Amino acid sequence: MRHSHNGRSRRGFSGLIPAIVLFLALYAGFSVVAGSWAQEALRPAQETASPTGGMVPGESLGSASDAEIWRAVRQGAQGNVSIPNAMAGVLIQSEGENWRNIRNGPLSVYGIWGLLGMVIALALFFAVRGRIRIDSGRSDKLMERFNDLERFAHWLMAGSFIVLALSGLNMLYGRYALLPLLGENLFATLTQAGKVAHHYIAFAFMAGLVLSFVLWVRHNFPDKTDLAWLAKAGGLFTRKSHPPAKKFNTGQKLLFWLVMLSGLAMSLSGIALLFPFQFGYFEPTFRVLAAIGFDVPTQISPMAEMQLSQIWHAIVGLVMVMVILGHIYIGTIGMEGAFDAMGSGQVDRNWAREHHSLWVEEVERGEPKGKGRAKAAAGGDD
Numbered sequence: 001m002r003h004s005h006n007g008r009s010r011r012g013f014s015g016l017i018p019a020i021v022l023f024l025a026l027y028a029g030f031s032v033v034a035g036s037w038a039q040e041a042l043r044p045a046q047e048t049a050s051p052t053g054g055m056v057p058g059e060s061l062g063s064a065s066d067a068e069i070w071r072a073v074r075q076g077a078q079g080n081v082s083i084p085n086a087m088a089g090v091l092i093q094s095e096g097e098n099w100r101n102i103r104n105g106p107l108s109v110y111g112i113w114g115l116l117g118m119v120i121a122l123a124l125f126f127a128v129r130g131r132i133r134i135d136s137g138r139s140d141k142l143m144e145r146f147n148d149l150e151r152f153a154h155w156l157m158a159g160s161f162i163v164l165a166l167s168g169l170n171m172l173y174g175r176y177a178l179l180p181l182l183g184e185n186l187f188a189t190l191t192q193a194g195k196v197a198h199h200y201i202a203f204a205f206m207a208g209l210v211l212s213f214v215l216w217v218r219h220n221f222p223d224k225t226d227l228a229w230l231a232k233a234g235g236l237f238t239r240k241s242h243p244p245a246k247k248f249n250t251g252q253k254l255l256f257w258l259v260m261l262s263g264l265a266m267s268l269s270g271i272a273l274l275f276p277f278q279f280g281y282f283e284p285t286f287r288v289l290a291a292i293g294f295d296v297p298t299q300i301s302p303m304a305e306m307q308l309s310q311i312w313h314a315i316v317g318l319v320m321v322m323v324i325l326g327h328i329y330i331g332t333i334g335m336e337g338a339f340d341a342m343g344s345g346q347v348d349r350n351w352a353r354e355h356h357s358l359w360v361e362e363v364e365r366g367e368p369k370g371k372g373r374a375k376a377a378a379g380g381d382d
């Protein structure tokens with residue numbers, strides 16, 4: 001019984017073999033037919049699209065498709081050209097696509113949120129704190145705070161910065177904000193004028209930056225008064241609180257260094273953009289970063305140098321505009337008596353005693369470190 005059972009099952013199993021072979025044969029046949037059908041389905045479209053039928057014209061490479069070459073081209077491989085511009089040997093520069101996506105994507109989006117955030121924060125601060133008044137009222141005495149040269153340096157830097165900021169913001173956001181309002185012709189004229197102004201006025205900004213640095217750097221080194229000032233947050237959030245300060249308080253020192261360093265960064269990256277492909281700051285910087293363990297590329301093409309310069313220029317510029325909005329606020333509507341310092345150069349003595357008590361003492365002691373001498377002026381103050 002056992003034997004006959006085994007014999008039946010072996011017979012049954014061996015009966016399956018032809019069925020499997022037939023199935024495989026059918027499947028293989030179907031695959032071949034389906035595969036060639038699929039190819040046929042695609043081929044006519046390609047052939048009608050390509051006048052050479054997918055062949056390299058002139059048969060110079062002798063093949064219908066050279067995937068490796070095109071892959072290398074897509075990945076930025078550089079070929080040889082006989083014109084002076086060797087960079088024309090790169091047909092597709094993929095970093096350009098990344099650059100465009102970053103510039104028109106996160107850079108612009110975070111930039112506009114940052115600017116709006118700053119305006120909202122200042123409006124809230126004004127609503128809550130109001131204008132910071134001279135607590136002891138105006139006196140009948142004025143003091144020279146900034147002489148003509150200092151005010152010239154400030155307004156050279158500030159005036160040029162405002163033109164640079166507006167024309168720069170137009171480059172980033174104008175097509176969204178102004179083009180629909182002004183129409184193509186006016187927007188094009190304005191943008192072209194803004195671009196030319198941006199290029200030339202940049203040098204006035206650099207001159208103002210250097211002059212302000214030379215005139216004010218000695219007043220901007222940190223000292224022990226800064227700790228007390230910081231501990232009270234400069235009295236910004238507390239009424240009638242006036243921590244002592246010399247010519248510049250800690251907030252102003254921070255602004256000074258921020259303007260100087262970001263102004264230098266803007267100048268260097270701006271010069272790299274103004275004279276294309278002449279400067280490459282990123283490759284040496286990235287080499288240093290790579291040497292200390294950062295995972296950054298150490299070879300940067302001249303085109304990628306330009307793209308990185310643009311991104312850097314825009315980021316630093318946006319941060320500067322945000323900070324300067326705060327500065328303009330406090331120098332105008334935010335604080336009574338502040339604008340006089342850069343307007344006429346003469347400030348009310350009570351304002352000076354409240355905001356720069358140590359500086360007033362220095363000036364009144366006649367110390368050479370203090371700029372200007374106390375002056376009494378009869379009558380009104382502004």
Ligand code: HEM
Pocket residue numbers: 145154157158159161162212248251252253255256259324327328331332338339340341342343
């Ligand atoms: C309408 C625009 C501006 C106004 C009304 C303004 C106003 C002022 C005032 C009143 C001061 C003197 C503060 C004091 O006496 O303690 C000052 C100082 C200064 N400003 Fe401006 N400013 C303007 C734009 C700018 C810009 C665009 C920059 C730089 C890019 C700048 C950089 C500085 C620096 C570094 C100081 C010295 C440090 C300080 O006082 O904060 N200012 N500004």
